[in-house]
Amino acid sequence: xxxxxxxxxxxxxxxxxxxxxxxxxxxxxxxxxxxxxxxxxxxxxxxxxxxxxxxxxxxxxxxxxxxxxxxxxxxxxxxxxxxxxxxxxxxxxxxxxxxxxxxxxxxxxxxxxxxxxxxxxxxxxxxxxxxxxxxxxxxxxxxxxxxxxxxxxxxxxxxxxxxxxxxxxxxxxxxxxxxxxxxxxxxxxxxxxxxxxxxxxxxxxxxxxxxxxxxxxxxxxxxxxxxxxxxxxxxxxxxxxxxxxxxxxxx
Numbered sequence: 001x002x003x004x005x006x007x008x009x010x011x012x013x014x015x016x017x018x019x020x021x022x023x024x025x026x027x028x029x030x031x032x033x034x035x036x037x038x039x040x041x042x043x044x045x046x047x048x049x050x051x052x053x054x055x056x057x058x059x060x061x062x063x064x065x066x067x068x069x070x071x072x073x074x075x076x077x078x079x080x081x082x083x084x085x086x087x088x089x090x091x092x093x094x095x096x097x098x099x100x101x102x103x104x105x106x107x108x109x110x111x112x113x114x115x116x117x118x119x120x121x122x123x124x125x126x127x128x129x130x131x132x133x134x135x136x137x138x139x140x141x142x143x144x145x146x147x148x149x150x151x152x153x154x155x156x157x158x159x160x161x162x163x164x165x166x167x168x169x170x171x172x173x174x175x176x177x178x179x180x181x182x183x184x185x186x187x188x189x190x191x192x193x194x195x196x197x198x199x200x201x202x203x204x205x206x207x208x209x210x211x212x213x214x215x216x217x218x219x220x221x222x223x224x225x226x227x228x229x230x231x232x233x234x235x236x237x238x239x240x241x242x243x244x245x246x247x248x249x250x251x
Contacts, residue, residue, distance in 0.1 A: 062140035062215065066111040070249040071134055072242035073115070078234060080116040080128040088112045091133035093208050093221045095170055095187075096158035100135075100210075100219055102150050106143025111136055117234055130206075130230050132238055133221040136246065144215050148181055151210060155185055163189065164196045179211035179243045194226055206230035209239045213246045 073083055091112035092100040103110065112135040116128045139147065155172045162168070168189045175182035185208040191201045207230055209220040220239050222230035 062108040063138045064109050066109050066136050066138065067249065068113070070136060070246050071111075071113045072238055072245050074117055074234075074238065077120045078117050080118040080124070083113045083115045086112045086114040086133060088135055091135045091221060092219060093133075095155065095168075095185075096161045097154070099151060099154040099158065100208075102154070103137050103139070103147060104143065106139045106141055106146070107137050108140055109136075109138045115238075117231070117238075119231075128225050129234075130222060130224045130228070132235060133219075133223070134238075134242060135219040135221075137217045137219075139215050139217070144212050144217050145181075147217050148183065148210065148212055152183060155183070164192075166190060166192060166196070166198065175209060175211070175239075178209075178239060179213045179247075182209065182211040182239075182243075184209050192227060196227075204229040207232055207235050209235060211239060211243050213243055214250055216246055216250065218242055218246060 068083075071083060073079070088110050089101070091114065094100070112133060114131055114133045116131050118124070118126065118129050122129075137144070137147065152172070155170060158170055160167055160169050166189055168187050170185065170187055172183055172185045175184040186205055187208070188203055188205040190198045191204045193199050204224065204227070206222050206224055208222065211218055211220075220235060220242065222232075222235045224230045
């Protein structure tokens with residue numbers, strides 16, 4: 001049986017070509033090429049997986065979800081209707097701009113709920129007194145304290161703003177004994193009718209409270225019913241109960 005023997009010239013041409021093909025195959029099957037991963041729909045590269053201890057630490061310091069139990073629920077005598085989920089963009093107040101929405105890139109989760117309240121002892125059939133929108137942000141690193149710092153500066157830079165053609169005065173002060181640090185913002189305006197016209201019956205006001213609890217920040221936005229004044233006493237109780245709820249969740 002005869003064997004076919006390659007001539008020296010043919011071997012010299014084929015061997016470098018085989019080496020080139022082998023090298024190209026090795027590069028194509030590697031997992032570090034983004035194009036290869038995107039074309040197949042899944043990446044073949046190894047991904048570093050945190051140890052269970054690292055995962056627990058990251059979850060504890062920067063939660064990525066916020067449970068309903070972290071939000072305050074009003075006591076039965078003040079509750080007009082149960083708390084309900086609200087879009088964060090609708091729950092957060094605005095003054096001169098987007099002062100309360102400046103969470104930045106360190107935010108890991110955000111959620112909001114709204115409670116409708118009444119005066120204690122009033123019948124459920126009566127008109128509500130107001131609503132309190134509560135927003136919770138969670139942050140990584142020092143994001144929570146940075147949020148409060150930026151918010152204080154933004155509120156101080158907005159002593160007044162226009163609301164439907166009526167001026168609103170803004171003042172702020174520290175709220176002691178609430179969380180790790182807290183800020184109370186008061187908005188004051190001339191009382192208006194449902195159509196937005198001034199009634200000449202004095203002033204109306206509503207408050208916004210912001211508290212930090214470790215790496216979380218919660219914003220309470222009190223809105224009186226149909227543009228009327230909020231209830232500072234109910235807000236104060238809600239803020240303190242809300243801070244306790246967040247503290248219990250973080251334990």
